[in-house]
Amino acid sequence: MKHSELIKEALLAREKSYSPYSGFRVGAALLASNGMVYQGCNIENSSYTPTNCAERTAFFKAVSEGITDFEVIAIVGGKKDEDLDYCAPCGVCRQVMMEFCDPQKFKIVLAKSEDEYKEYTLEEILPLGFGPKNILNDSIIRK
Numbered sequence: 001m002k003h004s005e006l007i008k009e010a011l012l013a014r015e016k017s018y019s020p021y022s023g024f025r026v027g028a029a030l031l032a033s034n035g036m037v038y039q040g041c042n043i044e045n046s047s048y049t050p051t052n053c054a055e056r057t058a059f060f061k062a063v064s065e066g067i068t069d070f071e072v073i074a075i076v077g078g079k080k081d082e083d084l085d086y087c088a089p090c091g092v093c094r095q096v097m098m099e100f101c102d103p104q105k106f107k108i109v110l111a112k113s114e115d116e117y118k119e120y121t122l123e124e125i126l127p128l129g130f131g132p133k134n135i136l137n138d139s140i141i142r143k
C-alpha cells in the first residue's frame with residue numbers, strides 16, 4: 001500500500017476526532033501485516049485524563065480484533081483542516097508501538113497532506129526504547 005493511500009485513511013479518521021476541549025483533531029491509519037487498515041481518532045473527555053490519542057485508538061482496535069503484526073502508521077493532526085502541521089506521536093503512544101512493533105522495521109509517517117510527509121522508524125523516534133524483549137524470555141511465546 002502506498003503512503004498516500006494510508007494518509008488518505010488517516011485524514012478520513014481525523015474527521016471522526018472527538019476533541020471539543022483542545023480542538024486539536026488527530027487521525028491515524030495503521031497498516032497491519034495482513035493488509036488490513038485500522039483507523040483511529042483522538043477521543044477526549046471532560047475529565048481530561050481519560051483522553052485517548054488517535055494512534056492508540058488504532059492500535060487498540062487492531063489488537064482487540066486479534067491483530068498484532070504491523071508495518072506502518074500514518075498520522076495527521078492539527079486544529080485547522082486546511083493547515084495541518086506534522087504531528088508526532090506522544091511518548092505514551094510510542095511506548096504502545098514498542099509493545100507490538102520491531103523498532104528497526106516499523107515506520108511512522110507524519111503527514112501534512114497525501115503527498116507531503118516525513119517517514120521515521122520507531123527506533124528513530126524512541127531511541128533506547130524499553131520493550132517486551134527486556135522482560136520476556138525466549139522460551140515465553142507471546143500470543
Ligand SMILES: O=c1ccn([C@H]2C[C@H](O)[C@@H](CO)O2)c(=O)[nH]1
Binds near residue numbers: 024
Ligand atoms: O500525536 C498525537 C498528539 C496529540 N493527540 C491528541 C490528544 C489530545 O486529544 C489532543 C491534544 O493533545 O491531541 C493525539 O491524538 N495524537
Ligand SMILES: [Zn+2]
Binds near residue numbers: 092
Ligand atoms: Zn499519544
